[in-house]
Amino acid sequence: MATEILMPALSPTMEEGTLAKWLVKEGDTVSSGDILAEIETDKATMEFEAVEEGTIGKIVIPEGTEGVKVNDVIAVLLEDGESMDDAEIDDSQSQQPVAADKEQSSETAPAAAKTHPAPAPSDRTPDWPEGTEVKKTTVREALRDAMAEEMRRDESVFLMGEEVAEYQGAYKISQGLLDEFGARRVIDTPITEHGFAGIGVGAAFGGLRPIVEFMTFNFAMQAMDQIINSAAKTLYMSGGQMGAPMVFRGPNGAAARVGAQHSQDYAAWFMQIPGLKVVMPYSAADAKGLMKTAIRDPNPVIFLENEILYGRSFDVPVMDDFTIPFGKAKIERDGDDVTIVSFGIGMTYALEAADKLAEEGIKAEVINLRTLRPMDTATILESVRKTNRCVTVEEGWPQGSVGGYISGVIMQEAFDYLDAPVITCTGKDVPMPYAANLEKHALITTDEVVEACKQVTYK
């Protein structure tokens, strides 16, 4: 049975090529691996090997021919004892590609546009039942308590990172955990972010629930490939067979006077990645309830804390098992005149601004997003439909900011409700300076938020 030899595709982009040179002639016997011809692709001259053994019965396309389409017949290969006269071409072996079912082809039927998920109705139930006893707790203690509770609950949860065990945490977040859980589950790593982030992802593939602490998220840039390419994408690439249920956590954003390399807000970076969930708590209750949810979540979660907030105290409910679901924003202040949307330490500016505005008779509604992915856009839109004005507040840079995304969602979903353009208050578009006065200016300020709110309310 004769076989047609077809013009091969020799690169991911090749559609046609030049048959530069035949290295065999009619009548030659060839075996698997012999070079048949040289073919020029759009990238290089490639040698084309025989796959089957046989005799070259006919050369269909002479050498020097340009523009030979991929899958055109270039020669005919005969089996032993066969001649060109009695050659019947076996179509099943002629390797014509099967045309993909056009009904299903992705070119003909565009997938439903999902630039951002359709908002579900907003959930306004309180975080804890009315009348629950609360206790003043720092964000630091809340994070530690959350991790300890989850480690007691689930043997597969462990904490690894630099100085998390014997030093009790560079920022004392893991204080006491080594004593309670031992060195098997609270593990000091060498200073090797790329490596231990990857080991954490591998451990998650292997059935554990790692919490990987970065001393600060600035150092997570060394581990970015493992976070995004390995942790976030594997569930999809494996068709749902395996993923990385784990938490990457640590302080994010500017601290105080630590300069450009230690002062960056990564919220917008991580928020862009499908496969990651991104949390940025403000209060101690947020920190506790969301950390417990993060540890239980079957996906990789980026948990962005803030050094300045660690020492602040907030009410935390005294409950056996207090959790806050992802994708549920909290309205921290009710108001009708303007919506301020923020998250993490941005909330301190947002709330201060709301206080100052209240003194001038402007009632701001302040939304604490808490999770950036999934993002509770329903609550934002509901509020904007009421106030018709929106200001976003964050410490990160302006280009490609979280506020820029929110502004886009509002424009697409609630354009007719807007009485003023959305203003995005962000950090300044500069690396963080060291000098105290410059640093203060580089960050967002409460006065700028107040000014933006007055601008959108035309006051």
Add this chain to the structure above:
Amino acid sequence: MPPKKKDAQPNVSAEELKGYYRDMLMIRRFEEKAGQLYGMGLIGGFCHLYIGQEAVVVGLEAAAKEGDKRVTSYRDHGHMLACGMDPKGVMAELTGREGGYSKGKGGSMHMFSKEKHFYGGHGIVAAQVPLGAGLAFADKYKGNDNVTFTYFGDGAANQGQVYETYNMAELWDLPVIFVIENNQYAMGTSTQRSTKSPSYWERGAAYGIPGEEVDGMDVLAVKEAGEKAVAHCRAGKGPYILEIKTYRYRGHSMSDPAKYRTREEVQKMRDERDPIEQIRDLLLTGNHATEDDLKAIDKEIKGIVNESAEFAKESPEPALEELWTDIYATEVPQEA
């Protein structure tokens, strides 16, 4: 390294020898078929063939037991076939079809099998090395005696994260075998042009990790070294390095014209050191199998490979809804 003189009566059974011949031939024929389907435009993008390196995975799988894990780079088809994954599912993933291991969403470089403990299929050079140590970490944490085979190439061996991982693996006594598949070319750059010290395995000494160089064209030598490494890991002595000297006959990927080496170099390796020819000779000269036995194996393999190609052509493209699935898990997808 110079090949050792073959013993015509090695310390393995005729059945085992035939099994290695069969498994290596399966990879060879599968890869040839994949190359063919690529040429026809049925496989797209990157496609890195394993032809020439078959003895590495077949030899090491012979040293593995149920529960052991494996993770590798993007040159992964051979590893999947060797650990028992279905050729149909692998080929259908190459053609991007619903019947593929990742439902067509992973492609040549990204396939996984929870059932066969195959953890990918990773496209970023050396990223699988800490992942492999992490899998071993999970087994040690759980207290079982499984080991993880972590494969990477001579190119990956110059990445920093390999050495970060060596340090932690030895520090924590992780049961991981670092398998350096040294096929002598990192894409187009030979080891001589990229690496000052020629022995990659010796770098383990700086971290206290033992290791050795192995003739990767000899499946029995690979198996023997694999057994030694596995015994070391299972005994709780920490990681082990195997630098397996091998050779890829084809280009780095399908679009590589391979101008960085001579045709003669490749041909010499094929003629003198081919792993499949070596075991074939051993089977025949040692009277472990007849020509007819081997012909029957050839025929069986050809049938399986053709069947996988047919399946890969006929399996439909994934439904459009698949675009939006498997981004987030609702429950933990693996055993705890």
